Amino acid sequence: MLKALKTMFGKGDSSQASAPQAPAAVDSTAGQSNSPVPAARSSEPDTSQPAASEKPRSPRTKSDKPRRERPAKPVDTWRLEDFAVEPAEGKTRFHDFNLAPELMHAIHDLGFPYCTPIQAQVLGHTLRGKDAIGRAQTGTGKTAAFLISTITQLLTTPPPKERYMGEPRALIIAPTRELVVQIANDALALTKYTKLNVMSFVGGMDFDKQLKQLESRYCDILVATPGRLLDFNQRGEVHLDMVEVMVLDEADRMLDMGFIPQVRQIIRQTPMKGERQTLLFSATFTDDVMNLAKQWTVNPSIVEIEPENVASDTVEQHVYAVASSDKYKLLYNLIAQNDWTRVMVFANRKDEVRRIEERLTRDGISAAQMSGDVPQHKRIKVLEGFREGKIRVLVATDVAGRGIHVDAISHVINFTLPETPDDYVHRIGRTGRAGTSGTSISFAGEDDAFALPPIEELLGRKITCEMPPTELLKAVPRKH
16 A cells, blocks of 8 residues: 555555445434535436436435444554654655644555645645645645544544535546546545544446445545536535535546536535635646636645656657657557557547557557546556556547556557647656656657747757667567
8 A cells, every 4th residue: 555655645646446435424413404406417428327317315315324433543642752754854754734633644654754735735724724726747745634634623523413425525537537536545544543434436336335435434535526426415415505615626628528517516515615625736827727716715825846847857858850650560569579468548538448459459558548538447457457457558638548547557649639739748757756757759740840949948948859779660470
């Protein structure tokens, strides 16, 4: 678990892709009776809907099942003195903030005494109750920043005396299923010495199984994709009038994916801004993102963390000038001749991803695809197989690739250059993590070579185009 969680502190890259196991528990009493505002059903493409024949449950229904407290791990044998960290110039310790012993114990277990830059800056504002807008790339530790702040709020403020089962106190919305799973796993690790319950709702997973969580325990921290959250809300299972902290992660990606109308429906059902703390994170601060932040926050603190380098120095970058008709031959020969074992291939469209995966599989290279069309249970198996080395090549779109963190990816191949330069940085950032070296190879064909100059402008340097060696363009051998 330690290795899997290093990425949220900006020290590593691997996070569990399996769905988090909800802790078996509850920590409060029940009872509130405000009527929910029904929300329209989501059209989120990756959300599997409950069967039409199912009857909606009546809102605000108290569970008659016995409710168990989450068995928090014992903390009495551990003291803060066991977490000794010397002050260091230019570094902020977690000791420098007033964090609960239970939370410090969890941070100590993870082995991270010093904050990353975004953690230090965000916590300086949010622990005082201020709204915040943060701009930081993946791998900077922003997930831990908003989780530590959220957990502190829930531990220092007693829960309402009257409370219903489906009323989360903190709500975290993320655009993809993989990112929701990652955040929920990180939250479970940070709350393991508390009695706070963490739940995650995503499309593509069994609806009734997720529903059972709400029927057996209170929900303190809820992490969800917009569409599935609205499904639960429409059925009267989840009510958002008690949300104390709301977090929107990867706001720019939610804009790109068309989720903002759903997010607006969700936010309308939470307390008014000023009565809740709102944290918004985005890899970019576009005008659209800042307009949303203005609507949903009150005098937010703005934290911007500039990466030391737009693209890591540990990633060796190559661009091959190649005809579109030769791209697949080049891809196959690169992987087959070099015997690479863990490669990510990016393409811009889902149909491209599907065709590449099918051709590689047909030609004897173990490959799997990752796009919005792949059911969640299959996505989890694919990521497990990729981590274990059973799958050599993972082919993905930019949207599906967000939230995927796998150790030891040696090569990233851009089968098609992305239309947005920032996506290029996100893609090649899948390799060369945690001090290891990596290689990115981009194919620039007649249809997408125009995307190269904006990428070079963002990087601040030219990338020399190479002609691929003749042996990399030889015909793919037929399999009998």
